[in-house]
Amino acid sequence: MSMPKRRExxxxxCSALLxxxxxxxxxxxxxxxxxxxxxxxxxLIVSPDGQGLPSGSGTAAxxxxxxxxQCAACHGLEGQGGAGVPGLVGGSxxxxxxxxxxxxxxxxxxxxxxxxxxxxxxxxxKSLSDTQVYQVVAYILxxxxxxxxxxxxxxxxxxxxxxxxxxxxxxxxxxx
Amino acid sequence: MSEINNQxxxxxxxxxxxxxxxxRRHLLGLGLAGAGGLIASSVMAADSTRVEIPGWSKVxxxxxxxxxxxxxxxxxxxxxxxxxxxxxxxxxVSRTPLHLLQGNITPNGLHFERHHSGIxxxxxxxxxxxxxxxVRQPLExxxxxxxxxxxxxRIYFLECSGNSGANTGATAGDSSAAAIHGLLxxxxxxxxxxxxxLDETGIVDGATWVTSTGADGASMGRSIPLNKALRDVFxxxxxxxEPIRPEQGYPMRLFVPGWEGNxxxxxxxxxxxxxxxxxxxxxxxxxxxxxxxxxxLQFTYPMGVKxxxxxxxxxxxxxxxxxxxxxxxAWSGSGAITRVEVSADGxxxxxxxxxxxxxxxxxLTRFRIPWLWEGGPAVLQSRATDSTGQVQPTRATVLAxxxxxxxxxxxxxxxxxxxxxxxxxxxxx
Numbered sequence: 001m002s003m004p005k006r007r008e009x010x011x012x013x014c015s016a017l018l019x020x021x022x023x024x025x026x027x028x029x030x031x032x033x034x035x036x037x038x039x040x041x042x043x044l045i046v047s048p049d050g051q052g053l054p055s056g057s058g059t060a061a062x063x064x065x066x067x068x069x070q071c072a073a074c075h076g077l078e079g080q081g082g083a084g085v086p087g088l089v090g091g092s093x094x095x096x097x098x099x100x101x102x103x104x105x106x107x108x109x110x111x112x113x114x115x116x117x118x119x120x121x122x123x124x125x126k127s128l129s130d131t132q133v134y135q136v137v138a139y140i141l142x143x144x145x146x147x148x149x150x151x152x153x154x155x156x157x158x159x160x161x162x163x164x165x166x167x168x169x170x171x172x173x174x175x176x
Numbered sequence: 177m178s179e180i181n182n183q184x185x186x187x188x189x190x191x192x193x194x195x196x197x198x199x200r201r202h203l204l205g206l207g208l209a210g211a212g213g214l215i216a217s218s219v220m221a222a223d224s225t226r227v228e229i230p231g232w233s234k235v236x237x238x239x240x241x242x243x244x245x246x247x248x249x250x251x252x253x254x255x256x257x258x259x260x261x262x263x264x265x266x267x268x269v270s271r272t273p274l275h276l277l278q279g280n281i282t283p284n285g286l287h288f289e290r291h292h293s294g295i296x297x298x299x300x301x302x303x304x305x306x307x308x309x310x311v312r313q314p315l316e317x318x319x320x321x322x323x324x325x326x327x328x329x330r331i332y333f334l335e336c337s338g339n340s341g342a343n344t345g346a347t348a349g350d351s352s353a354a355a356i357h358g359l360l361x362x363x364x365x366x367x368x369x370x371x372x373x374l375d376e377t378g379i380v381d382g383a384t385w386v387t388s389t390g391a392d393g394a395s396m397g398r399s400i401p402l403n404k405a406l407r408d409v410f411x412x413x414x415x416x417x418e419p420i421r422p423e424q425g426y427p428m429r430l431f432v433p434g435w436e437g438n439x440x441x442x443x444x445x446x447x448x449x450x451x452x453x454x455x456x457x458x459x460x461x462x463x464x465x466x467x468x469x470x471x472x473l474q475f476t477y478p479m480g481v482k483x484x485x486x487x488x489x490x491x492x493x494x495x496x497x498x499x500x501x502x503x504x505x506a507w508s509g510s511g512a513i514t515r516v517e518v519s520a521d522g523x524x525x526x527x528x529x530x531x532x533x534x535x536x537x538x539x540l541t542r543f544r545i546p547w548l549w550e551g552g553p554a555v556l557q558s559r560a561t562d563s564t565g566q567v568q569p570t571r572a573t574v575l576a577x578x579x580x581x582x583x584x585x586x587x588x589x590x591x592x593x594x595x596x597x598x599x600x601x602x603x604x605x
Contacts, residue, residue, distance in 0.1 A: 026326055027325055027372045027373075027375070028324050028325065029376055030325075031307070031313075031316065031321070031373070031376050031377065032315060033313055033315060033316075034306060034308065034315065034316040036308060039306065039314075042306075043308070043446065043448065044389070045387060045397065045446075045448055046454075047454050047455065048452070082263075084261060084264070085263050092470075093470040093471075093472070094469075094470035096579075096580070097580060097581055098579055098580075098581045100466070100581070102461070106460055106461055107455065107460055108460070110455065111455050114397075114454070114456065114457070115456070115457040118389075118394065118395040119293065119393070119394040119395065119457070122264045122265060122267070122293065122393075122394075123265060125293060125394060126395075168470070168471055169460075169464065169471070169472050169473075169474040170471055170472070170473050170474065171474055172474060172475050172476045172477075173453070173474075173475035174401065175478075176478060
């Protein structure tokens with residue numbers, strides 16, 4: 001997102017806030033203060049700049065084990081997918097018919113960490129440790145030829161791994 | 177005698193477009209007797225059996241009950257539910273039976289469903305809504321807290337971004353209106369404005385996005401720009417007057433009027449302000465629209481101007497010739513519906529339908545027009561216009577904008593063919 005756009009957004013937000021303030025004076029103010037420290041481990045959002053990534057690390061070599069035990073039954077040994085289950089490797093946005101996978105379509109590695117940690121495996125979401133998630137994320141990136149087997153993936157290195165389709169999206173969020 | 181009546185009426189009807197579309201006001205002026213003359217012989221064929229008082233008028237009926245349910249004779253009013261997924265427990269959809277319903281409001285039990293990890297069983301006493309991130313004071317609200325806030329009530333449609341995606345396929349499936357378009361519902365929603373809660377937390381300079389997640393197994397998340405969040409987004413607690421149903425996010429959901437349904441996060445538990453979108457899986461891998469050149473549109477939120485005829489519609493059959501009411505629903509994610517035109521000849525000629533809606537922004541608008549079917553083939557279409565001047569495009573126009581794999585935001589004109597036998601089918605025309 002370019003800078004001028006951000007300023008524009010902020011100006012809009014401010015003007016809307018003024019009117020919201022009028023409404024809000026009538027609310028009973030029942031919210032209870034909570035601290036970000038209390039939300040650690042509960043807030044699972046990971047953004048593209050790596051904010052929200054936990055401590056810990058993993059390599060693809062370690063992740064192979066996790067993948068075979070926890071993921072391969074559905075997504076296939078090579079990440080090729082199965083009946084009703086998306087593939088995690090291969091494809092392209094320009095080949096026809098287009099095949100959209102983590103490797104060919106996803107713009108950021110953060111999304112992979114975020115999604116696997118909150119939603120996979122579907123039978124037991126949030127059952128993997130943060131370290132296991134790093135490991136299996138590294139393995140899926142490795143299956144896509146994006147990291148070597150022994151590269152240590154952690155909160156510092158993961159956001160720096162550039163996805164092939166990182167420039168493939170057109171932001172339409174202000175076309176409302 | 178009836179033959180002659182029939183002839184006279186046919187000639188006096190004011191045709192407003194080809195192939196039998198009729199001016200509604202004119203028809204109302206004719207009165208029931210006049211219109212009745214058009215309806216074929218069954219009306220005339222009354223026999224001479226005496227009319228009896230029915231059995232239920234001779235015994236007391238059943239007692240009042242705590243929570244009502246539909247008549248056992250109306251038990252065909254069901255959502256069209258997909259089979260459970262073996263690989264994704266609880267995931268899937270059920271569709272609103274649009275072809276069976278009337279009016280503009282969807283009954284709560286028939287509101288469409290889309291879940292990514294089933295419907296969680298949430299105890300409202302233990303549920304929390306946390307607002308944090310780029311706010312001055314992170315706050316936590318209980319369900320009971322929110323019930324004490326000033327509320328707002330609005331009628332809004334909700335449509336899944338993938339609704340009608342079936343009609344992007346290469347060949348037209350022989351499907352019902354529900355199967356194709358049933359990821360669409362409309363309710364009266366009541367809840368607490370998000371702006372008022374954000375005023376309580378305060379907003380840190382530089383915050384431009386609101387990211388939200390639900391308390392379901394998938395912890396599904398979406399991001400929306402802060403300017404929309406402050407405009408009309410609210411925390412929905414009631415649907416058509418009662419607490420929202422578990423499949424709609426009980427005890428609370430985000431409600432983002434006019435935008436693709438997925439952003440109205442159900443079982444809402446987290447609102448986090450940030451200086452950019454989270455880029456969740458469901459706004460990168462999914463709910464992005466692939467273009468012919470391999471780029472994809474991201475954050476395409478408003479649902480396009482759209483309509484469909486719900487009766488007659490796919491897999492129905494017209495059992496008699498004569499007068500029928502063509503009816504359907506229209507809506508737009510950008511404003512109110514100002515006009516719906518109907519064609520009975522595949523889009524060559526059009527007539528304005530009567531709008532029977534609330535005229536409100538971002539709500540369903542029922543439309544109706546009389547149609548005299550004389551047994552010939554027909555292709556019925558409807559075309560909506562909204563208050564911003566956008567006109568519903570043809571199927572071909574929409575498809576030309578995207579790659580063939582895209583299933584999102586399809587708002588092309590629906591065509592139903594009527595055969596000489598009265599069979600109604602989904603067609604591409």
